Amino acid sequence: AQSVAQPEDQVNVAEGNPLTVKCTYSVSGNPYLFWYVQYPNRGLQFLLKYITGDNLVKGSYGFEAEFNKSQTSFHLKKPSALVSDSALYFCAVRDLRSGATNKLIFGTGTLLAVQP
Amino acid sequence: DVKVTQSSRYLVKRTGEKVFLECVQDMDHENMFWYRQDPGLGLRLIYFSYDVKMKEKGDIPEGYSVSREKKERFSLILESASTNQTSMYLCASTLRLAGATGELFFGEGSRLTVL
Numbered sequence: 001a002q003s004v005a006q007p008e009d010q011v012n013v014a015e016g017n018p019l020t021v022k023c024t025y026s027v028s029g030n031p032y033l034f035w036y037v038q039y040p041n042r043g044l045q046f047l048l049k050y051i052t053g054d055n056l057v058k059g060s061y062g063f064e065a066e067f068n069k070s071q072t073s074f075h076l077k078k079p080s081a082l083v084s085d086s087a088l089y090f091c092a093v094r095d096l097r098s099g100a101t102n103k104l105i106f107g108t109g110t111l112l113a114v115q116p
Numbered sequence: 117d118v119k120v121t122q123s124s125r126y127l128v129k130r131t132g133e134k135v136f137l138e139c140v141q142d143m144d145h146e147n148m149f150w151y152r153q154d155p156g157l158g159l160r161l162i163y164f165s166y167d168v169k170m171k172e173k174g175d176i177p178e179g180y181s182v183s184r185e186k187k188e189r190f191s192l193i194l195e196s197a198s199t200n201q202t203s204m205y206l207c208a209s210t211l212r213l214a215g216a217t218g219e220l221f222f223g224e225g226s227r228l229t230v231l
């Protein structure tokens with residue numbers, strides 16, 4: 001079965017320190033991988049995606065993610081965290097069975113808390 | 117920019133009431149989705165639609181129905197609301213192309229409380 005896992009419910013980091021939010025996936029075939037961010041009482045906003053090519057993907061707000069095929073991971077990173085980065089982060093993988101419907105399978109989310 | 121608008125941000129309903137959640141997108145997207153978000157469970161797909169009047173069940177369709185009479189509008193209907201349907205409901209849309217990368221565009225969400 002296709003799935004995505006976010007092993008940490010919450011990540012705490014001090015402002016100015018690097019941050020990592022972990023994601024692992026399980027799909028048969030080449031994955032399309034996504035990161036979304038959700039601020040309190042808001043919808044999800046697209047951050048970045050990996051489809052093919054360079055394993056390091058750069059996205060919005062200074063975030064980047066590294067695709068690692070051997071470890072089936074797609075961790076979200078930022079060199080220097082800001083308090084305003086505090087939010088709920090979701091990893092997602094495209095359901096390869098969905099064809100042109102482009103359904104996504106989401107992880108359970110990781111709450112990032114950046115302390116000043 | 118793509119805009120997905122959910123007409124009701126906050127609703128409070130009573131058990132047994134019929135509830136309509138409306139979603140409109142302005143980018144001519146074929147695919148539209150309704151997700152439910154609950155703490156610790158992430159986003160779960162309720163229903164999706166890939167064209168006008170076309171719909172398919174997602175992972176948790178029980179207790180819900182949908183309507184897609186126009187391309188831009190996708191409605192979620194709770195025929196008889198129950199307390200276990202208290203949740204955040206998220207609408208999303210995307211292009212229907214085999215080569216599309218699948219990026220979803222989300223509305224702001226509708227937080228429903230059923231008393």
